[in-house]
Amino acid sequence: MNRVKQFFSYAIAKLDINDKMYIEKHLNDDEIALFNKLSIHEQKHSVNVARDVESECRINLVDSNNLVKTALLHDIGKIKVPVNIIDKSIVVILDKITNSKIKELKNVKKIYIHYNHGYEGYKILKKINEDEQILFMVKNHHNAELKDNLELNILRKCDDRN
Numbered sequence: 511m512n513r514v515k516q517f518f519s520y521a522i523a524k525l526d527i528n529d530k531m532y533i534e535k536h537l538n539d540d541e542i543a544l545f546n547k548l549s550i551h552e553q554k555h556s557v558n559v560a561r562d563v564e565s566e567c568r569i570n571l572v573d574s575n576n577l578v579k580t581a582l583l584h585d586i587g588k589i590k591v592p593v594n595i596i597d598k599s600i601v602v603i604l605d606k607i608t609n610s611k612i613k614e615l616k617n618v619k620k621i622y623i624h625y626n627h628g629y630e631g632y633k634i635l636k637k638i639n640e641d642e643q644i645l646f647m648v649k650n651h652h653n654a655e656l657k658d659n660l661e662l663n664i665l666r667k668c669d670d671r672n
């Protein structure tokens with residue numbers, strides 16, 4: 511989706527009854543409690559990624575059970591530092607124009623979480639005993655060094671286009 515269009519659609523995002531049923535179908539009570547702490551635009555993004563992942567799995571004949579759950583929880587690390595959609599856009603622009611040099615600003619929380627929410631999400635989910643494959647994918651969903659993992663590639667592809 512075009513980034514500008516994406517910005518406006520997430521700025522006014524709401525979860526409808528189908529989204530809520532989808533979340534309840536795929537997450538347990540502990541996971542839902544965490545999911546509800548995400549900001550609404552992140553919740554909507556995660557549902558969109560999960561639905562996209564589900565159809566990619568169908569096309570590629572990949573078991574979608576863990577992947578759909580992972581897609582719903584992939585950005586859960588962001589509950590540590592709430593970032594609104596304008597902050598997020600500013601960080602994305604700064605990342606581009608500084609060639610990711612802002613990554614070094616680890617004590618600016620909104621910048622730290624942009625680059626490290628995979629790891630933070632892994633730590634949060636580990637506390638509720640999440641499955642090893644799910645933990646691995648949440649932790650590494652932005653790890654560009656891992657290129658050959660089929661499930662991770664499906665998650666990333668769907669994350670990028672939603």
Ligand SMILES: [Fe+2]
Binds near residue numbers: 585651652
């Ligand atoms: Fe992410």
